[in-house]
Amino acid sequence: MAFDADDEILQDFLVEAGEILEKLSEQLVDLERNPDDSDLLNAIFRGFHTVKGGAGFLQLEALVNCCHSAENVFDILRNHKRKVDSELMDVVLETLDHVNAMFDQVRNGESLTPAPDELIASLDAFAEPAGEAPSREDAPTGAPQSAEDGGDITDEEFEQLLDALQDGSAAPDSPATAADPVQAEPAAGGGSGDDDITDDEFEALLDQLHGKGQFAGAVAADEPAPAADTNAAASTSESAAAGDDLITDDEFEKLLDELHGKGGAPTAAGTGETEKPAEEPAKAKPAAPKSEPKKPESKPAASAAPAPARDASPVAETTVRVDTKRLDDIMNMVGELVLVRNRLQRLGASSEDEHMHKAVSNLDVVTTDLQAAVMQTRMQPIKKVFGRFPRVVRDLARSLKKEVNLVMHGEDTDLDKNLVEALSDPLVHLVRNSVDHGIEAPDVREKAGKPRQGTVTLSAEQEGDHILLAIEDDGAGMDPDVLRRKAVEKGIYEQDAADRLTDNECFNLIFSAGFSTKEQISDVSGRGVGMDVVKTKIGQLNGQISIVSELGKGSRIIIKVPLTLAIMPTLMIMLGDQSFALPLVNVVEIFHLDLTKTNIVDGRECIVVRDKVFPLFHIKRWLVGKGQGQEEPTNAHVVIVAMGTKQVGFVVDQLVGQEEVVIKPLGRALQGTPGMAGATITGDGRIALIIDVPSLLQHYS
Structure with a gap:
């Protein structure tokens, strides 16, 4: 593994390849649903090809070999010699997993672990046409089929085309032509022979035969090739001019083409379309030492030819990568x-x-x-999180023998990069839960009058200074009575307390530690850990999570998180002489209360507001303490705060007002203090502690 290369080039490769590999996972799952999408096939082919090219430049042979085998499979697919099926996609997705693993090893500076030989063998098997693979001797000598289909030809077809051109021009009475490198080169090597073609013309012919179509005019004028071969070249040029699968829009790819033109192909065999023009001259012109150094000059000439409109303004001129x-x-x-x-x-x-x-x-x-x-x-689009879910749903549905379609909305919604990273694991838990618990087996859905294929919908939208995320399925929904029974069995509630739970409170039981409705534990779920982790993580992000479900029709889980974690809008309150900040996302309502008009329910002080009962907590007793001989006030302000679907009242001494605060971590001596999320400096210069509402209630109540 060659990490002695320029570190800047390595970093560019990590960024470029990382973005490509992120897209590949989603594109492959999309391809399984749309197997005839030629644009998608070409995009996946280019993705593997680009990663292979960068890996070859860095001499990462294991990564090159894996990508090259995958690239061959998609070359066969896009040339319509094989159909996409589930077995093929299983192998390709497993290959992508190994490519991602090797990519992580490159990022960490570790030695690469090559993909298993069995996997490469499976890929190579799928890289053969679906019928009987034609031998090299039986292949046609005219225009290659692949040039008509996708604008590219294989190594074998390319060599056969060169052989045909040489045979056609080797007649005793025919002059040496541009298509005959064997006859043209001795004169070039000897320095005489004014009628011989130049290196640029020879490269132009190869580019034309290869399918780029950029030199069609010049070669057509200069090359008196046999009629059959001229038609083949014209056909190739036309198919290339369509621009469906040209690899000319990537500056990094052009650089690799130029470098590979020096004969530095990363593998002994042909490694893709961009290396072919450089490999064939090396074989056909062994006696031309003077022409070799000029080869790289012809490559920039090719890239300088008229390019598609999308290349007019390079991205590198308008964007900057910042750590x-x-x-x-x-x-x-x-x-x-x-x-x-x-x-x-x-x-x-x-x-x-x-x-x-x-x-x-x-x-x-x-x-x-x-x-x-x-x-x-x-800010980053939440698509960076959503992009992994098509693969998650696809693999899980296959393992559970279910038919599930994933629909995503609002993928371009932006939120803080730290939140994008932090939301990844909770959303994976929720999506897997919807597929495993929510969506029924196809036969069960059919008996219930539903389509065999279930639907999981993942959506995101901005609402003020918050992001709303929703995971919805059209599955079986949740049965409140089953949840009540499980709560009693697990010892979470007594029977009479469980009977008084509302349906929404029953739904929220699934977030309790160790709570699961699964009768059997599997490698997917059943231990009652995942949803508890989700609730804890969302709470750490100052977010809220709630559930709406209807038996037989499906469930909907809604997550509300702030746009950013760095600066937080809060409600400043006073408890005695000490300032505290309540995250505004938790605050529902504020009112003044006569504390003599409270009630006791189940041994807990409560208040009734508009026919709703709220538990009442004097948080001053928890956070500040009560002085000796100090009397309880008869009037106070009450702040109703919400955690998911649960709402409680906090009694406070004074309301200061709304203020945006910058969250500062607590010092080492105070880290881990229950109920405290951090500290800040208020507008009057005092230090205020930021209250973590879920942690506060969990510890003190």
């Missing part, structure tokens, strides 16, 4: 600026200086705009 740590540092500095802005606003409010008010107002506008711009640079 995420640098963005985090900028975000931290903007956070500090927000704190200074809050402080100046508080000072400006107490000043009567008009100029001070104007300056603080301008600072507020600029800081808000800067904060929004920096946050935008950290």
Whole structure:
């Protein structure tokens, strides 16, 4: 493994190949549903080809071999010599898993673990036509079939075409032509022979035969080739001009073509279309030492030919790759600026200086705009998470022998990069849960009058400063009575308490640790761990999760998370002399209460608001404590906070108001304090602790 190459080139490969491999997983699953989509076949072929080219340049032989075998399979598929089926896709997806594993090893600087020989053998078997594979001797000498179908020809067909051209021009009374490299080269090597073709013309002919079609005019004028072969070249040129599968829009690919043109192909055999022009001259012109150094010059000439419109403005001129740590540092500095802005606003409010008010107002506008711009640079589309789910659903459905269709909406919804990474595992749990628990077996669905194929819908949308994610299925739904019975069996509730649970409260039981409705434990589910992890993770992101379900019709799980974790809107409250911040996402309602009008239900103090009963908690007793001889107030403010579908009331001494705060981690001595998510500096310069509502209730109540 050659990691002594330029580190910048290695990093470019990691970025480019990483993006391609992310797309490949989704494209392969999509191909199984649309096996006749030629654009998709060509895109997958180019994906494997590009990764192979970059790996070859870095001399990652194991990765090259794996991608090359996969590339051969899709060359056969796009030339309509084999059909896409589930068995083939199983092998290709397993290959992609090994490619991803090797890619991770490259990223970590580890030695590559080659794909199993059995897997490569399976790929090579699928790389043969579905019928009996034709031998090289039986192959036609005219225009190759693959050139008509996709604009590319195989190595064997290319060599046969060259042989045919040489045979056609080797007659005793025929002059040496451009199609006869064996006759043309001795004169070129001796320095005489003004009638011989140049290296550029020879490369142009090869490019034309290869299917690029960029030199059709020049070669047509200069080459008196036999009629049959001229027609073949014209056919090849026309199919290439269609532009369906030309690999000319990637600057990195052009660089690889140029380098491989020097004879530095990563494998001994032909490794793809871009290497063929360089390999064939090397075989056909062994006696031309002077022409060899000129070869690379012809490659840029080819790439400089008229390109498709999409190449007019290279992406490299308009985008810059920035290390995420640098963005985090900028975000931290903007956070500090927000704190200074809050402080100046508080000072400006107490000043009567008009100029001070104007300056603080301008600072507020600029800081808000800067904060929004920096946050935008950290935003990523949630498609980076959604992209893995077609493969997850496909594999799980096959293992469970179910028919499931995944539908995704709102993939372009942007949210903070840290949230994109943090939401990945919870969403995987929820999607797997929908396929395993929600969607019924095809026969069961058919008996219930449903289509055999179930549908799982994954959607995302922005709502104010929050993102709403929904996972919905049209499966069996949840039975509240079964959940109540399981809760009693697990010892979570007594029978009478379980009977009083509402349907929504029963649905939320699935988030309890160790709770599962599965009768048998499998490698997919049944241990009651996944959903508990989901709820904990969403809580750590200051989010909420809720469930709506209807028996026989399906379930819908809704997740609400903030757009960013760096700056949080909060409600500032006072408990005694200490400031605290409640995340605004948890706050539902605020009102003033006469504490003498409370009720006791099941031994717990409660209040009734608009015929709804809310448990009441004096959080001052938990967080500040009660002084000796201090009397309980008779009036207080109550903040109703929500966690999923559960709502409770917090009694507070004073309401300060809404304020955006920058979350700072607690010091080492305070890390892990129950109920505390972090700390911040308020507008008046004091330190306020940020309350983690789920953790607070779990620990103290």
